[in-house]
Amino acid sequence: MNTTDGPTDEHWIDPEIIRPYVVTRGRTAPTRGRFDLISMALAIGPPPGPDAGLDPEHLSILRLCREPKSVAEIAAHLNLPAGTIRVLLGDLFDRELVSAQEPQSEVDMRDVKMYRAVLDGLRSL
Amino acid sequence: MAFDRSERPRLPRAIKILVAGGFGAGKTTLVGAVSETRPLRTEEVLTDRSVGVDDLSNVEAKRTTTVAMDFGRITLNDEYVLYLFGTPGQERFWFVWDELAEGALGAVILADTRRLADCFPSVDYFERRGTPFVVAVNCFEGAPSYELAEVRLALQLNPEIPIVMCDARKRDSSREVLITLVKHSARLRAEPVG
Numbered sequence: 659m660n661t662t663d664g665p666t667d668e669h670w671i672d673p674e675i676i677r678p679y680v681v682t683r684g685r686t687a688p689t690r691g692r693f694d695l696i697s698m699a700l701a702i703g704p705p706p707g708p709d710a711g712l713d714p715e716h717l718s719i720l721r722l723c724r725e726p727k728s729v730a731e732i733a734a735h736l737n738l739p740a741g742t743i744r745v746l747l748g749d750l751f752d753r754e755l756v757s758a759q760e761p762q763s764e765v766d767m768r769d770v771k772m773y774r775a776v777l778d779g780l781r782s783l
Numbered sequence: 784m785a786f787d788r789s790e791r792p793r794l795p796r797a798i799k800i801l802v803a804g805g806f807g808a809g810k811t812t813l814v815g816a817v818s819e820t821r822p823l824r825t826e827e828v829l830t831d832r833s834v835g836v837d838d839l840s841n842v843e844a845k846r847t848t849t850v851a852m853d854f855g856r857i858t859l860n861d862e863y864v865l866y867l868f869g870t871p872g873q874e875r876f877w878f879v880w881d882e883l884a885e886g887a888l889g890a891v892i893l894a895d896t897r898r899l900a901d902c903f904p905s906v907d908y909f910e911r912r913g914t915p916f917v918v919a920v921n922c923f924e925g926a927p928s929y930e931l932a933e934v935r936l937a938l939q940l941n942p943e944i945p946i947v948m949c950d951a952r953k954r955d956s957s958r959e960v961l962i963t964l965v966k967h968s969a970r971l972r973a974e975p976v977g
């Protein structure tokens with residue numbers, strides 16, 4: 659998705675060099691950890707077997723994330739603090755069981771296309 | 784290669800709008816009125832603001848506070864999801880605001896005319912931070928009714944900051960408040976949108 663002039667997916671760094679947690683997309687502020695409260699997560703790949711070393715909470719997250727969910731939503735549904743969800747999601751990300759998407763950044767707030775999409779969405783509520 | 788993203792399903796990007804205001808001003812009500820589901824609740828365990836929260840291994844050793852936030856979701860299209868966060872407006876929670884305000888599209892400040900002073904801190908905060916905001920005057924029964932111009936004066940709002948009446952219990956009314964904010968934010972940070 660090219661909504662800004664900022665870095666795009668082409669700037670992904672080879673995983674051999676840096677573990678590609680979540681693309682930073684030209685955020686101006688220091689990152690606040692691997693997952694923002696509204697980073698989106700989606701379960702990917704085949705369901706893990708019993709030998710994957712996952713806890714029940716991990717499996718609950720994978721079930722919830724069959725559709726894209728934010729860290730905040732996962733936390734609310736599992737009734738766990740958001741910080742805990744971040745750690746669990748990190749485990750799943752490392753095992754390539756979830757894919758993640760960082761939220762719109764301060765820089766993205768200059769993108770007129772985004773404002774139009776939000777307006778259209780609100781009007782069709 | 785292992786992280787080839789072209790093989791992965793696309794994920795929507797999340798946008799957030801903050802809903803601020805004093806206790807009982809109608810934050811949770813507004814979030815619930817426009818969201819897909821009833822408001823959800825999440826708790827953030829936050830460390831003292833001087834401590835970087837990116838280093839999770841250090842968290843246990845620091846002073847922590849738990850802050851509950853109500854929020855709701857509006858799926859806009861395949862590309863974007865909008866989240867509304869109703870957040871405590873007390874000054875002792877400013878460090879929550881700092882984290883939430885980062886990257887926010889803007890904020891709605893709910894003003895309750897029975898306790899107008901409750902929204903002073905929020906107005907000050909968003910002005911200082913440069914976050915676009917609008918003021919929505921929630922109309923409670925038996926509350927003193929003021930003209931919008933009077934509220935604007937009382938809050939010392941700049942003329943360009945939109946101020947509207949609302950009934951946070953009504954979806955249409957709450958949606959109009961959000962539309963006013965989106966247009967205002969676009970005007971300030973991108974270009975006017977209709």
Ligand SMILES: Nc1nc2c(ncn2[C@@H]2O[C@H](COP(=O)(O)OP(=O)(O)O)[C@@H](O)[C@H]2O)c(=O)[nH]1
Pocket residue numbers: 804805806807808809810811812813869921922923924949950951952
């Ligand atoms: N009359 C009226 N009551 C409202 C309105 N918005 C909220 N309320 C009521 O005010 C009370 C507090 O609202 P709530 O959303 O919990 O406030 P919060 O503390 O800001 O989250 C609830 O009983 C609501 O039903 C409004 O626009 N008009």
Ligand SMILES: [Mg+2]
Pocket residue numbers: 810811812853869
């Ligand atoms: Mg509330």
